[in-house]
Amino acid sequence: MKVIVAEKCGFCHGVRNAISMAEKILAQENDVYSLGPIIHNKNMVERLAKSGLKTVNKVEEIRSGTVLIRSHGAAPEQIAKLKEKGVNIVDATCVLVKRVQHIAGELERDGYKVVIIGDENHPEVRAVVGCTEDAVVIADESDLHKLPENARLGLVCQTTQSREYFSRMLGAIARGSFSELKVINTLCQEAIKRQQSAVQLCKQVDIMFVLGSLESANTRKLAELCKKYNSETFHLQNWNELDKNILFGKNVAGVTAGASTPEWIIAEFVKNLEAFGAGSR
């Protein structure tokens, strides 16, 4: 089968940096923790666990050693607790996520009601909320009732959301009542480039694959966008998940991957897909 890989896909610089920091620390130390999975990819988490990285979900589970703050960041309250414990903190928060945290704090200090557009359960959003006293998270139109009337609203967005979603939510908020609306574009260009190149590719192929964890927000967003333009879009974690029956009758496949999908998963998938049906030709 002919396979075309999206021009921009796979690890972004924020994820690459977090992984390489983890590998460096693991080469030097034994007692190393990640506060939450280092990235939303089970295969990568398992690979680093074999090298000794212990993933914990709560600060309370850490007593000593070194703690890596993943690219999604952590709330100041969590960092303060870690400092109290006297553990070594290595901060791999992506600079773009740091920027949102900083902007949210500034907006609040300037008297705005901070509004974060995104998924309130995502670790990045939870950390940004933690940088404010009282931010609200708006995931969709059903959350608009959380906005106070006639307030000065300061808006930011979860970095990996799409432009379409951001503008839809901006429109919905702007139709409500407020006295001032300040909007800071905090979308990640890396994520947007991946979305644009995936959309371009999915229009040219018979079948489209989006590789990455089902928990990864940016991968889910890619799959959602591709489905709009190519109904034959499948979001899979790796080659083993593919039901080969869906390949019959298809000649050209497109492949893209989220920012947290390791290169080896993409390479294995592409190699197997290219070989698919070769024996019967």
Ligand code: SF4
């Ligand atoms: S997707 Fe963007 S914001 Fe998220 S870690 Fe990568 S570079 Fe940073």
